[in-house]
Amino acid sequence: MEEHREECLLEHKAVQEGRGATLTETLIEIREMWKIYQINQLQVQALKNINLSIKKNEFVAIVGPSGSGKSTLMNMLGCLDTPTSGTYILDNEEVSNLSDDKLAEIRSKKIGFIFQSFNLIQKLTALENVELPLIYTGVKASERIRRAKLALEDVGLGQRLYHKPNELSGGQQQRVAIARALINNPPIIFADEPTGNLDSKSGVEIMNLLKELHKKGNTIVLITHDNDIANQAERVIRISDGTIVEDRQVI
Amino acid sequence: MSFFQAYKMAIKSIKANKGRSFLTMLGVIIGVASVISAVAFAQGSTKSITDSIQKLGTNLIQITITGRNSNRDMSYDDLKKFAEENSDVIAATAPQSSTSAKVKYGSTNMDTTIIATSPEYENIKNVHVTQGRFLLDFDLEYRQNVALVGTAVVNELFENRNPIGEKIKINGQIFKVVGILEERADGATRSDDDQIIIPVTSSRMVMKTSSIRNFAVEATSADKVDAAMESLKAFLLDIYKNENAFRVFDQSQMLETLNDVTSSMMIVLGGIAAISLIVGGIGIMNIMLVSVTERTKEIGIRKAIGAKRKNILTQFIIEATVVTGMGGIIGILLGFSIIKFVIGGLDLVPPVYSIPWALIAFGISLLVGIIFGLFPAYKAASLKPIEALRTE
Numbered sequence A: 001m002e003e004h005r006e007e008c009l010l011e012h013k014a015v016q017e018g019r020g021a022t023l024t025e026t027l028i029e030i031r032e033m034w035k036i037y038q039i040n041q042l043q044v045q046a047l048k049n050i051n052l053s054i055k056k057n058e059f060v061a062i063v064g065p066s067g068s069g070k071s072t073l074m075n076m077l078g079c080l081d082t083p084t085s086g087t088y089i090l091d092n093e094e095v096s097n098l099s100d101d102k103l104a105e106i107r108s109k110k111i112g113f114i115f116q117s118f119n120l121i122q123k124l125t126a127l128e129n130v131e132l133p134l135i136y137t138g139v140k141a142s143e144r145i146r147r148a149k150l151a152l153e154d155v156g157l158g159q160r161l162y163h164k165p166n167e168l169s170g171g172q173q174q175r176v177a178i179a180r181a182l183i184n185n186p187p188i189i190f191a192d193e194p195t196g197n198l199d200s201k202s203g204v205e206i207m208n209l210l211k212e213l214h215k216k217g218n219t220i221v222l223i224t225h226d227n228d229i230a231n232q233a234e235r236v237i238r239i240s241d242g243t244i245v246e247d248r249q250v251i
Numbered sequence B: 001m002s003f004f005q006a007y008k009m010a011i012k013s014i015k016a017n018k019g020r021s022f023l024t025m026l027g028v029i030i031g032v033a034s035v036i037s038a039v040a041f042a043q044g045s046t047k048s049i050t051d052s053i054q055k056l057g058t059n060l061i062q063i064t065i066t067g068r069n070s071n072r073d074m075s076y077d078d079l080k081k082f083a084e085e086n087s088d089v090i091a092a093t094a095p096q097s098s099t100s101a102k103v104k105y106g107s108t109n110m111d112t113t114i115i116a117t118s119p120e121y122e123n124i125k126n127v128h129v130t131q132g133r134f135l136l137d138f139d140l141e142y143r144q145n146v147a148l149v150g151t152a153v154v155n156e157l158f159e160n161r162n163p164i165g166e167k168i169k170i171n172g173q174i175f176k177v178v179g180i181l182e183e184r185a186d187g188a189t190r191s192d193d194d195q196i197i198i199p200v201t202s203s204r205m206v207m208k209t210s211s212i213r214n215f216a217v218e219a220t221s222a223d224k225v226d227a228a229m230e231s232l233k234a235f236l237l238d239i240y241k242n243e244n245a246f247r248v249f250d251q252s253q254m255l256e257t258l259n260d261v262t263s264s265m266m267i268v269l270g271g272i273a274a275i276s277l278i279v280g281g282i283g284i285m286n287i288m289l290v291s292v293t294e295r296t297k298e299i300g301i302r303k304a305i306g307a308k309r310k311n312i313l314t315q316f317i318i319e320a321t322v323v324t325g326m327g328g329i330i331g332i333l334l335g336f337s338i339i340k341f342v343i344g345g346l347d348l349v350p351p352v353y354s355i356p357w358a359l360i361a362f363g364i365s366l367l368v369g370i371i372f373g374l375f376p377a378y379k380a381a382s383l384k385p386i387e388a389l390r391t392e
Helices: A002-023 A070-077 A100-110 A126-136 A141-154 A170-182 A200-215 B003-016 B018-055 B076-085 B137-141 B151-158 B222-240 B252-293 B296-304 B309-346 B355-382 B385-390
Strands: A026-039 A042-055 A059-063 A085-090 A111-114 A188-192 A219-224 A235-240 A243-249 B060-065 B090-095 B097-105 B108-117 B129-132 B146-149 B167-170 B173-181 B195-199 B214-219 B246-250
Touching: A026 A070, A042 A070, A042 A219, A042 A243, A059 A070, A059 A200, A070 A188, A070 A219, A100 A111, A100 A126, A100 B296, A100 B309, A111 A170, A126 A141, A126 A170, A126 B003, A141 A170, A170 A200, A200 A219, B003 B018, B003 B309, B018 B252, B018 B309, B018 B355, B060 B222, B076 B090, B076 B214, B076 B222, B090 B108, B090 B222, B097 B151, B108 B151, B146 B151, B146 B167, B151 B173, B151 B195, B173 B195, B214 B222, B222 B246, B252 B309, B252 B355, B296 B309, B296 B355, B296 B385, B309 B355
Parallel strands: A059 A219, A059 A235, A111 A188, A188 A219, B108 B195, B146 B173
Antiparallel strands: A026 A042, A026 A085, A235 A243, B060 B214, B060 B246, B090 B214, B097 B108, B097 B167, B129 B173, B146 B195, B167 B173
């Protein structure tokens, strides 16, 4: 009994220490970020003075109704768009003012994307879609195919390597997209409503896959409007009208 | 990303979009093929006109005596003697009397042109025989009643029979056919093939005159034509004492006309070529614009997962180059096939394969393809990935 208790304590301590180590490593640091769209004469403040930091191996859900600015925030975080003002430090690098090509490089090395509409290239096979990021980072063909095959096997699509997206179910397409997002071993993964286009069963599968990835040590930022989905993360950031209204750990 | 990788990616994309790639190629194919065949037709026409004028002889000088001299006319022997004295500029001379006459074979009659001349006529005028023989000095010396018949005469008078050795009556005089003239036109009546050649010495009864008033003279070369003409004029003026009593003329006027024809043909040709290329170019332009626009989302995806602008552009340049290049090659092959089978098959003009024009058409199509592929691709590649992703 005593022995077992000690073991538990030790384990607990180890987990705490482990987390303590990751706590010190900040992956994303955003300060005073604004995004203002100019639509004709109208100014739309999509993000108002956002301050946010995300640490390594966190599983964060950004939640909010449509029009709240969560997608805009995700685009900023994913280096798909640049903020009007403010700073964004990603993996110890200031990225808010980089050129288009520099941002592309950041995206290819540090970021994996999972989109609601999968965003696979329809004319390419699953394997070719997964290979694509490696082409742009200059990996040799034989190495690319080896890694892409492994990645697809990891998401359970070892039997579907040569299928085109339209020959796959929604859940399978999203798995291809996940394999693609992981192929370059990016430090952070953004998932924008990853279950939004899926039936509930496939949605559960995809969420389980994301949780598994998180357990393996990936940092995941999930964007959703669905509270049930958001509550499966470790931390929930609620955004409304362009500002963060809630930031809590999920117990 | 290596060039080879970009090339493989472009080929993959072309294969994946067969319909669109084919449509793009079609514009190039039509443009290149129509330029090549239009140019070939125009060049062929020009060539056939040039050839037929040159067949008449560019060194040829014609003399026509129009006036009279109370003492004596210039005879063929006078001219021959003068030619021998001026052999540096004059290569050959031949009398050339012609008249229209009734010709009869058996019970068949026809009207045709009779030319009375000498053996030199063969080379001066490039008139040859396909069967039998041409006139010989012997025929002239012994006043042989022999005749050479053109193909129109053969068709009209002899039908399917071989005319060699047959006797015909020309204005009542009996002549023996000894040769058939090479076809110069198409064997029709009233063409160059509708004629009979007889020795000048046997022609008095046929021509009903003893004086020869037309002569053909061949200069030693094209650049001696002017010198030969000058000396002939001086010679004739000495005999007739009157510049209006004779005319000496060469083919230069005809050559000038020919050059005019050729240059206006080239203008027409250039116009046809330009229009074909513009039409082809607009085709290429449209399909390129559409194809890049419909692929904006693909560009967005590629950018989101790490493609740089130059990666996108390289891929699109290679795609455009390969597609228009393949179209260009097919266009050249199609154009040459049209020349071979359509222009050659119709036998209207000699087929001319113009490599420079093929290359010009190919080059312009390639350029249009690349520019109009690149322009929208550049625009799409410059979009923020999020904007490109939003398009459907």
